[in-house]
Amino acid sequence: MEEKLRYSCDSASPASEGYGSRMLVASNDTVLDWRDYFDHHTLPLSRRNPSSWPDSPADYRKVVAEYSDHMKALARELLGLVSESLGLTCQCIENAVGEFYQNITISYYPLCPQPELTLGLQSHSDMGAITLLIQDDVGGLEVFNNGEWVTVNPMSNAICVILADQTEIITNGEYRSAQHRAVTNAGRARLSVATFHDPAKTRQISPAFHPPKYRPVIYGDYVSSWYTEGPEGKRNLDALLI
Numbered sequence: 001m002e003e004k005l006r007y008s009c010d011s012a013s014p015a016s017e018g019y020g021s022r023m024l025v026a027s028n029d030t031v032l033d034w035r036d037y038f039d040h041h042t043l044p045l046s047r048r049n050p051s052s053w054p055d056s057p058a059d060y061r062k063v064v065a066e067y068s069d070h071m072k073a074l075a076r077e078l079l080g081l082v083s084e085s086l087g088l089t090c091q092c093i094e095n096a097v098g099e100f101y102q103n104i105t106i107s108y109y110p111l112c113p114q115p116e117l118t119l120g121l122q123s124h125s126d127m128g129a130i131t132l133l134i135q136d137d138v139g140g141l142e143v144f145n146n147g148e149w150v151t152v153n154p155m156s157n158a159i160c161v162i163l164a165d166q167t168e169i170i171t172n173g174e175y176r177s178a179q180h181r182a183v184t185n186a187g188r189a190r191l192s193v194a195t196f197h198d199p200a201k202t203r204q205i206s207p208a209f210h211p212p213k214y215r216p217v218i219y220g221d222y223v224s225s226w227y228t229e230g231p232e233g234k235r236n237l238d239a240l241l242i
């Protein structure tokens, strides 16, 4: 516990770097997610300060930095494929997003004696452009599809691609952001690592097609409402529908 508190994040400011346990909880809400997390600010390089990350094991900081660079390259490639699949130029979505603000969140879900009473992480869609997630073999990630929750079975050596809200806006709804959640279990604790790629807070995001189905939004405003209102599925994105 002492070690965790040494790295504790500022719980008053959203998505601050470090160790915490309340990220998706609206300020007026008393329901806590059954989760601890460690958030790393990894890109752009001006935000990357490995000395604020854990220093053990010895190569931890180096591995996180390398992982960040590889995930950025993969995110660019995937957004390029999404763009091309819609007849857009390869760079189109990446240009709309602008420089990636990348955060890496390691989530730890302790085993839960009564898993039916809580969630590891409540239903939400990710706010940014694209999330790349790896999970251990315990399982607990679920996506909402055709009115039901479907388990994303853990696969070794697989990276789970979660398209996020700004990609839904830019593609004018051709690609939908995934509504997902994490459930807990009474048997084993679980670990996942999510790498988020977001626009700058000052960036205006709007659809690349006409007629637009979503109102343009300044990304920072989107993030603020997401944190003050709470995610509740995709309601923040739905609020932008025209």
Ligand SMILES: O=C(O)CCC(=O)C(=O)O
Pocket: 105, 107, 121, 126, 133, 135, 140, 141, 180, 181, 182, 191, 192, 194
């Ligand atoms: O732990 C998981 O599988 C999901 C994590 C997640 O959705 C998030 O951090 O946004």
Ligand SMILES: [Fe+2]
Pocket: 124, 125, 126, 180
């Ligand atoms: Fe998520």
